[in-house]
Amino acid sequence: MTATEPAPTTSRALDEIKIGGMGASRKRVExxxxxxxxxHYIDDVVLPGMLHMEILRSPVAHARIVSIDTTRAWNMPGVRLVLTGEMMATRNLAWMPTLSYDTQAVLATDKVRFQGQEVACVIADDPYIAKDACEAIEVEYEQLPVIVNPTQALAPDAPIIRDDKENQHDNVCFEWEVGDKSGTDRAFAEADHVSRIEMHYPRSHPSPLECCGSVADFDRATGKLTVYMTTQAPHIVRAAVALIAELPEHMIRIVSPDLGGGFGNKVPVYPGYVMSILASILLERPVKWIEDRSGNLISTGFGRDVYLTGELALRRDGKILAVRMHTDSDHGAFFGDAQPSKFKIGLLHSAFACYDIPTAHLTARGVYTNKAPGGVAYRCSFRVTEAMFFQERMVQAAADELGIDQAEFRRMNFVRDDDFPHRTPFGFLTDSGQYAKCLQVGLDAIDYEGFRREQAEAAKNGRLLGIGISCMTEPLGAGNSREYDILGIKMFxxxxxxxxxxxxxxxxxxxxxxxxxxxxxxxxxxxxxxxxxxxxxxxxxxxxxxxxxxxxxxxxxxxxxxxxxxxxxxxxxxxxxxxxxxxxxxxxxxxxxxxxxxxxxxxxxxxxxxxxxxxxxxxxxxxxxxxxxxxxxxxxDPPNLTWPFGCYITTVEVDPMTGVWDVLRVVAVDDCGVRINPMIVEGQIMGGLTEAYAMASMQFITFDADGNCIGSNFMDYLLPTAWETPGYELHEVVTPCPHHPIGAKGIGECATVGGPAAFVNAVMDALKQFGVRNVDMPLLPDRVHEAITQRHDVS
Ligand code: MCN
Ligand code: CUM
Missing domain, CATH: 3.30.365.10 (Aldehyde oxidase/xanthine dehydrogenase, molybdopterin binding domain)
Incomplete structure (x- = not known):
């Protein structure tokens, strides 16, 4: 063998991409x-002898139930069962525990506490009879004053929504704090400048294509209960049913068939599931419940609804010395989120994880209102969405106040690549990251300097261009079991x-x-x-x-x-x-x-x-x-969470005459470690960016003073179609997770978490010259127009 001859190879190792291994952009087999x-979705489940359930929901947001007359419903041919809260109460099932150690009404007994709350249900031979019979139920309500936001909830004379709970003398459902208060106070006292901003991350809804539903099938002969249902967490539901229905686990089978999206909407245990189970046990027949779109939008787990007061203590040269945050979150009538037991406001305290900040303090207060329960949903990784939005909005405001360039301000405050493991100011441990590189890839891709020149040039002609940056690292993948559990069940x-x-x-x-x-x-x-x-x-x-x-x-x-x-x-x-x-x-x-x-x-x-x-x-x-x-x-049982990171940069043009803004470009740089399937990862990022754009531009669920839900249908609650959705330019950085066996980190929520601030920051950048610092999402044209013409913030 001469030196130039190739070494003999005996390897018969397979080509990993050809067999569809790691790194293959394999088409989705599903x-x-x-x-x-x-x-095979929930509505495709058809069982012999199956009956149909329909829910009667409250038309009002807060009222005492004077009487419920079900006589006409019972008398309709084809009606098999009519359930009311009173009947549930005789079996001790009128209330159920939530995944956050609160209680929630299955069917209302004493009062209704939000519009759309479950008041009664009918089980009949077909869904049409069930629906007609619901309309034949006569309910007399005595209306009570309605509370639709934390300010009203916390007012001294506010009516107490949860008067069903002993020792509940106000509308606060939790108060929680984390960080170092005295150290933070000290840093603020010594700061050259304090930047302060207030904002609201509005209520939004995950609205999966398929709404929720269940088919419960109790077999008296075997004693076995089978429930087909739309759940993201079948084993948690089995545990909950075992506890509520007092059935042993081996007699409960939960099957989650194909799901038409979940987005966090299908984590909680809803009254509809519980009632279909009880009805099947009572009637010994399979019982199907399929929720309609309005039912889904007005009564099931929404996302966000958090008010922030945020402050940064700053040194003149731009160094962030400390962070202070206070949040008031609106949880609706029942504290029904699914989140790790230890953390009352989810992982909102993951904010500022990518920045090297000596000290921080967060206080969080949750309140009850006359709105549907929830808060943790819609690609939020337990409220990391709010954390990173607030963080990047605070960072932009601070940089502008100090007159420091947006990119430079972030770069000088980032945790450095050789500074891991790093303890975040609120106590998380991050293990890897290349934040400056990630930002640089984004800046190069969008041609940051070039755009700034273009922006200045355009301004001469009265055109408003803006660029928005959003950088973040987020904790994905609960557990480890030491710190993460739901209702005491450890997360592995x-x-x-x-x-x-x-x-x-x-x-x-x-x-x-x-x-x-x-x-x-x-x-x-x-x-x-x-x-x-x-x-x-x-x-x-x-x-x-x-x-x-x-x-x-x-x-x-x-x-x-x-x-x-x-x-x-x-x-x-x-x-x-x-x-x-x-x-x-x-x-x-x-x-x-x-x-x-x-x-x-x-x-x-x-x-x-x-x-x-x-x-x-x-x-x-x-x-x-x-x-x-x-x-x-x-x-x-993972040793730590995984810490993917990303940088999202968008450019926009705002029309000063109308307040309409158009997205010019969206650049996303994501690092989720080793990518198993690059095409699926890109799909997750594009979906996430679309949700980010939706929240920034059009999506929110609001309520009028009487607690009527505005946004109970897709005419009022908007989903962007392919027509409105901007194009995306995707880039990557790869930092393998040091503890994951294949070096992968989560990606499913990153772009939804990091994206919204990039859009809002871009519009705020365009509006800077009017002295405007904040317009609350969604940035509807009328709000933007008001900010421009009135030269003030809009909330
Ligand atoms: N993946 C990969 N390489 C990585 C990381 C992930 O190829 N380094 C792939 C995964 O193998 C998986 C997908 O990307 O196929 C998402 O993975 P992961 O980040 O682990 O997220 P989960 O599978 O746990 O999905 C949950 C996440 C959440 S919480 C919400 S909310 C959300 C989201 O995913 N809901 C979705 N994306 C969704 N996408 C769709 N289509 N439908 C939903 O309901
Ligand atoms: Cu917070 S929505 Mo996903 O975590 O199911």
Whole structure:
């Protein structure tokens, strides 16, 4: 062999991209059935003898229930059952616990506390009879004063909404603080400048394409309750049903079929689910409840509705010395969020994690109002959305006040690349990041300097151009179990892998896909670890009878937690396959090497066996003493959250005559570590940016003084279509997560979290010359126009 000849290669490792492994932009396998209309959603569940349930909702926001007359409904042909709060109360089921240690009415007994609250329900032979019968129920209400915001809720003479609760003498549902108060006060006293801003992150709604629903099926003969339902977290629901209905877990099967989106709307346990279950138990027939769009928009988990007072203590040169934040959050009539028990305002205190700030203090107060319960939903990672929006709006205001360039101000305050692990001012531990690089990629992509010149030039002709930057790192992937639990159930996750004798496999996890593509990406992780082609692996989630116990999908925790469990379970299988390979190759295990899809003898690389041959041996030719079969499960408790980061930059032009603003460009730079499926990741980012644009420009749910919900339909609550949606330019930085087995971090919520501030900052940049510092979202043309003509902030 001469020096120029290539070294002989014996590697028969598979081409990872070809087998659909990590890094492959594999088309989503689930789309095969979705685009053919063959998805199996909750309304597709039809069982023999099934009855239909309809809910009567309160037309008023706050009222004492004087009487409910159900006689006419009962007398209608085809009506099987009419349930009222009074009847539920006789079974001790009129109230249920929420996921935040509060209680919520299943059916109202004493009072109704928000418009759309469940008052009664009818179970009938078909949904039309059920609906007609609901209209035949006569309810007499005695109206009470209505509270629709924290200011009203906290007024000294405010009526007490939760008078059902002992010891509740006001409308405060929690008060919570975190950080170092005295250290922060000191830093503020010594600051050269204090920047202060107030704003409201309005109430929005996730509005998944498919609303909520359930089909409950109680079988008296076996004693088993099966519930098909729209839930992002089937095992949590099973635990809740076990506690509420006092049934043992093995007699409860929760099945979450295909979901037409979730976006956090399908995490809470809603009264409709509970009533369909009770009705099925009472009638011994399957009972289906399908929510309509208005029901979904007015009564189910919304997002945000938080008021902020934010302050930054600053040194003249731009260094941020301290942060002070106070939030008042509006939780509606019941504190019904799903969030880690320890943290009353979710992870809002993840704010300022990417900045190196010595000290900070946050006080948070939650209030009850006469509005639907919720707050944690809509791609929020437990309120990180609000955290990063407030952070980046505060940063922009501070930089402008000091007269320092937006990009420069951020750069000088970032946590540096060699400064990890880093303790954030509110106490989180971040483990990696390249924030300055991420920002630079964004600035280069948008040609920051060039745009500033263009902006100055345009101003000469009276045109208003603006550029908005938003940088953030966010905590995704609850747990670890030390700090994260829901109702005391620790947050870890799981995977179970069964490799059949021909080398095909089935994988199940404790997560639950709602459109994120788990059926595609989990198979890619297995392909990466085992060399089994992704197409040979089927992924199943959402059935508590078959899936291993897990905490479900929200807070973009699936890749960080369940995805890690998928890698770990694959490695267990590989370890066992190695024993089988050694047996087949008649060498000792230590002499066996692995390359993708194949074990070979170190001293004789030509002698090898494929993973499929090992699988066959597990059933047909195992060595003495080795347990047959090739199956394993793994429970994964991550050491930390994952910390993806991003930089979003948008440019806009505002029409000074009308207040209409057009998006010129949107640049997004995301770092979610190693990308399993780049195409799916890009889809998640584009979806997130679209939601960010929607919230910044058009989306909010508001209420009139009587508590009527404005936004109960898609005429009033707007979803951007392809027509309004701007184009996106996506870039990436890759910093592998140091503790995740495949270096991945979550991505599902990043762009929704970081995006809104980029749009608002851009419009505010254009309006700077009018002395305007803030216009609350959504930036509707009339608000922007008012800010321009009146030269003041608009809330
Ligand atoms: N992914 C990847 N590489 C990474 C990270 C993620 O290929 N480094 C892939 C994952 O394998 C997965 C998808 O991207 O297929 C999203 O992963 P992840 O960030 O782990 O988020 P989850 O799967 O936990 O999804 C939850 C998140 C949340 S909380 C909301 S809300 C939301 C979101 O996802 N709801 C959605 N995106 C959604 N997308 C759709 N289509 N529908 C929803 O309801
Ligand atoms: Cu906060 S919406 Mo997602 O976490 O289901």
């Amino acid at each position: 789309d095969n059935r979705f685009i053919r209309g063959r998805g 996750d799981s995977a179970e892998l069964r490799v059949h004798m021909t080398g095909k496999a089935i994988l199940r996890t404790g997560a639950k896909t709602q459109g994120q593509g788990h059926e595609t990406t989990w198979a890619q992780i297995v392909a990466h670890e085992l060399g089994i082609p992704a197409e040979d692996i089927v992924v199943e989630e959402g059935d508590t009878d078959t899936a291993p116990f897990g905490m479900g999908t929200y807070a973009s925790r699936s890749t960080p937690v369940a995805g890690a469990a998928v890698a770990m379970v694959s490695r267990k299988i590989r370890a066992k396959a190695r024993k089988l390979a050694a047996h087949l190759l008649e060498v000792s295990e230590e002499d066996v090497e692995w390359e993708l899809g194949r074990f070979y003898v170190r001293a004789a690389p030509d002698r090898g066996v494929t993973i499929q041959e090992c699988a066959m041996a597990a059933y047909a030719n195992m060595p003495d003493g080795l347990e047959p079969g090739l199956e394993a499960n793994a429970y994964y």
